[in-house]
Amino acid sequence: MAAPLAGAEEGPAWAKADLRAGIIGCDTSHVIAFTKILHAHPAWRVRVAAAFPGGSPDIASSRSRVDGYVKQLRETSGVEIVETIPELLGKVDVVLLESVDGRPHLEQARPVLQAKKPVFIDKPFAASLADAREIVRIAKETGTPFFSCSCVRFQPEIAALRTDAGxxxxxxxxxxSPFSTEPHHPDLFWYGIHGVEALYTVLGPGCVAVSRKAEGDLDITTGRWKDGRVGVFRGVMKGDYKPIVKVWGETGEVETPKGFDYNGLVQVMAEFFQTGRAPIDPEETLEVVAFMTAAQLSKERGGAEVTLEEAWR
Incomplete structure (x- = not known):
């Protein structure tokens, strides 16, 4: 048997088949970054084959970027651009739902789930808890695997804290994390998700109540877990601030390096596409959305504590 070529990437055990991936929504830099990472790892056997541009005219960061990213996908990565989601679904095996606007996610995800195509749904998962619950319901009804998260979830140094923070x-x-909002979404849905996702990566589900307040240039949301643990999201409203996670325990404290990248998430995504096994329980994903919804209610009530049970209603 011939020896493998020097420098060739050895394929992981889970990479069983060549998969064609499709992108829905080309109005975020994630479509370029994720495609580059997938194509840089041919041993994962997932290649972006087609994309549906999408875009939201009433969001500046969407309408100003979609054409440029479409051009880059086509010319740099050889991705076929299609005019409709049904056309896309006829050309691919798995889907990355990347629309930067959470409002169309439910209607964009519906045909994907009904076609039983495994799908990663980028943040924001949806623009409301009601839409998020409906996506999960359809996924369960059709038996289609999906997951949704921020890239923070699979940052190695953060993920390691969940099992052993030392x-x-x-x-x-x-x-x-940096904190910017978008008027069509509850405040934390747009960028606060990065910090909230970090809390759930470390603490897991089980938050029962949330309160939120402003302190100078910080927007602070505090969650109370049922076992007494506390999770705090600090949204930094001014300055060039890199995401960071800090954990306190009975014998000390630890802090992660600032910043993050997409490599961990994209590798987990590729494995998910190959195996059909979602890396995050949908109920935890819904709890993250409920946490952010409760934070919005707390702001509207002047910082009063709001239970997640109420947010669910």
């Missing part, structure tokens, strides 16, 4: 029993976690 500080004894964890009592508190704090996720800090």
């Amino acid at each position: 500080v004894g029993k964890v009592t508190k976690a704090q996720g800090s």
